[in-house]
Amino acid sequence: MPENLVEEILQSIDLHKSITRMSPHVVINANRVLSSRVVEGLEIEPEELPDGVKARLRVGRGVKIKQPVHLCFGMLPERGIQKILLDVEIEDEAEVNFMAHCTFPNAVDIQHLMEAEIRVGRGASYRYFERHWHSDQGMVRVVPAARIKLAEKARFSTEFELLKGRVGVIDIDYHTDCEAGSSAEMKARIFGRQDDIIKIKESASLEGEGSRAVLTTHIAVRDEARAEIYNELIARAPYSRGHVDCKEIIQGNGVARAVPVVEVHHPKAHVTHEAAIGSVDSKQLQTLMARGLSEDEAVDLIIEGLLS
């Protein structure tokens, strides 16, 4: 195993001390699987492709994995394409919590493309937290797309976070279909700077009775950055409930656009939405500046809090 590459990737995301050989994990650099460890009930079958990695992840019926499973996707070279194709199967009554870390510390021209098919079985629980670590140059194009199917009473939550470094271009497209009694929570928190471009499309279809979904997007843009958020929630079943929450903060010449779409097909369904776009509160700014922070430092800290 190329230990120094693993160490370099883990160091770039400050996880070199917390992830050990014993932690369930997969570490990928470009198209190579550098290290992996599974626990009982978790199967990971990676396959190296010319420009990425294809992986099948499966958690067996009724298996409850207590420890978080770390997925580290790195691109240490300055240039290149990394495609990640994921096929995820969480079988009935299983539980798993993935923590994905995507790091591109030396990026000059990198494309990180992800396509995921995710099936969460009856009564199963799947949590996926994805944190991106980009360089300050922002020469990264991130295009993740996921199609998620939730069986009855399944629980799914995903959270995407990109707060440090430049975004570059990000174009997220996630859709979840929810059967009866299932719940989906999709959250994105991103801070765009300079000429970063943020596009997010998150949608959920409440197909089964009593299904629930919450789509939350908190975005901040400053300088010349642009954000376009499209959240769509469709309720087709009785007693289905949903909420769309989009909050965007703009500073400088940033531009933010929010399009919340709610569509209800059943009189006993209930869907709400809220969208707010505004700037940093002047009193907060003045308070921090009166403690000696520059305007930029104060704005960053306020936004860090808002996006936390």
Added chain:
Amino acid sequence: MAILEVRDLTLQMDSGFILNGLTMEFWEGYVHAVVGPNGAGKSTLANVIMGLPGYRHHGGDVLFEGRSIKHLNVDERARLGITLAWQEPARFEGLKVDQFILAAAGEKSEREVDRVLELVGLDPFRYRRRAVDKTLSGGERKRIELASILAMKPRLVMLDEPDSGVDIEAIERIFEAIALLKKEGTTVLLITHSPRVLERADHAFLMCSGMLVDKGETRKILECFSGKCLPCPHQNVPDLNSISKNKSGGENA
């Protein structure tokens, strides 16, 4: 020795003069109070000294350690050691108490966060990771703001209505913090219309309608303020004859 002086300070807004020819000296290491009825211009004076946006187009000058700071922004003044605690502290959604305190602190350590929280009577274990938002009461936010100021170790701090919206226990803690700031050599400027806050000062100024009415020993100003200003017989328009008598017979600051 004066750490801060305002000279012939005027500030005009649409409604007229908010500050009208104010000249004051604030001695280093003292607890000063600026007292007066609502609308006297006390908070405006603090905002001008801090250099807040909307309060920079004033006449006259503000000098810190003998040098004009009129041209400096808020953060530049803060880096000289001047700071302000607002009457109603800001709420910061998502920002944790320790982040808020560390932003101001000279010593960036958890130990320092805990130290200043304990000084204002808040249990660090309970408060360190709470957000400085609407889940905290006004009194808790006031104490957290004061904790951040203690961590900053400023040369001059202005506390605008430090007792407003706080309970009896909290106000005692705030008074203790004021005493501690003085002990550490910080000059304190209390903006108040409360006699119980005024009592904490070594020296006081009485303002009315943007003007300085009187100045001197706290007890004298307290008697004058309580006897003549509460309630205000002139509807916030100072009795100029009374002012000139007070000035001629008053103590020289």
